[in-house]
Amino acid sequence: MSEEELQLHFTYEEKSGNYSSDSEDLLEELLCCLMQLITDIPLLDITYEISVEAISTMVVFLSCQLFHKEVLRQSISHKxxxxxxxxxxxxxxVKTLLYNFIRQEKPPPPGTHVFPQQSDGGGLLYGLASGVARLWTVFTLGGVGSKATASPELSSPLANQSLLLLLVLANLTDASDAPNPYRQAIMSFKNTQDxxxxxxxxxxxxxxNFNSLYTALCEQQTSDQATLLLYTLLHQNSNIRTYMLARTDMENLVLPILEILYHVEERNSHHVYMALIILLILTEDDGFNRSxxxxxLKNITWYSERVLTEISLGSLLILVVIRTIQYNMTRTRDKYLHTNCLAALANMSAQFRSLHQYAAQRIISLFSLLSKKHNKVLEQATQSLRGSLSSNDVPLPDYAQDLNxxxxxxxxxxxxxxSCLTNSLHHNPNLVYALLYKRDLFEQFRTHPSFQDIMQNIDLVITFFSSRLLQAGAELSVERVLEIIKQGVIALPKDRLKKFPELKFKYVEEEQPEEFFIPYVWSLVYNSAVGLYWxxxxxxxFTMDSD
Known part of the structure; x- marks a missing residue:
């Protein structure tokens, strides 16, 4: 149903009967009634479906956005x-929708009568319920049908619809004379204990209740919309961000986010972006990076490349982010994905502690992969240049940009x-070991003008520890090499390591974030709203074949 049709249905040119001459527009009155219904009716078996339908009706009223290419700055429902x-x-x-998401209430068992038989006395609740039932019949007959079936894993239609409506409201564009009040509410709510x-x-x-909200967010990260809610709260509500960063069980939140990134090939690109940006926001905090x-962690079953019987959450995070970079290099080649992954690693680097042997290896392996790629592009650029000298007719690829x-x-x-070597060398013998094992990789970058300055410290560490290993003799076991490294860390003159500015990156939204978020939110509504069809x-x- 288009916005114009809604206006025809709900706007009276002449008001009569029970409406006074100064009555509000009927649509406005209906929206107010729906909001009252959602917020004031207690959640019981007999009211469950009423709540779902009231929330769905509000989604329908806002769905005119789906039928416009551009982001709507104003509509009747907006106004x-x-x-x-x-x-x-x-x-x-906003509070009710959040609590609906937190509670994840399942629908009443089949056979429960949502609309009981009317007694002689009737009653307010029955009258309201039957009114909403009739109202919803009007909407479904007007063109909004039902999807064939709800997805089997969706255990709480109420929680799902509530979350979708909340995201839609949070991403409404500001009015010309006032900011979005729903976003203001999301930005400012506090803990009940505050x-x-x-x-x-x-x-x-x-x-x-922040504890309940935190628990629900940890449990629901398999869905795009729950990850988007987590991003929204972390990014916009400083009370929530402070609370989450102070938790002593951050693994309950971080592990589901890492699992999203680990299964990158099974997720749509938006879901991966949100998970990655959540990590970037978290790594802005030094306390998080230390803790x-x-x-x-023991026995991470979903990590299949290698059996990880025991690993720190920090080392696992490094492994998953590096894997995401490598996947992106071979598949999607998205520069922004690279940037965000590297920014998260950079934020953590000064606080790397007791890196797992495999995590240290993967850091150096990624550098090896980049080095090979650099040499390949450099060779292609050289051949391309030779070709351009012999023929002016053939268009040549722009290898200069790839090289850059x-x-x-x-x-x-x-x-x-x-950053790791300068700030926490003594905490990371495994990284020094991996660096020494692949020291030939770094040789070509020692005199390269783009890397000469940053190579000074790395070159110093490699030279210092190589010398000590040489003194210790040949045929050294891994344990003996690590022992020499641990002893050498104490002897290394720290004042010879050049100080560089601290690596710190902060996530900032684009100038017009609505151009990304509004199509994303409505694609989630289109694909996962229960009982709604467009x-x-x-x-x-958005295009129907896009993520």
Missing amino acids: YLMRGPCLPYTSKL SSPFPSSIPHAFQI IHEVI VIEEVIRMMLEIIN NPQDIQL
């Missing part, structure tokens, strides 16, 4: 939800290794 009688319900609605007063300057504020190396990109990535990897031929906001 009513942003101001007037609907505005006071903002915080209650007794400090809200500043008078913060509108739509409320409190919610993840103190959490020891690969050199940027190599530089970043060298900075990450250098004709795919009419969808304009």
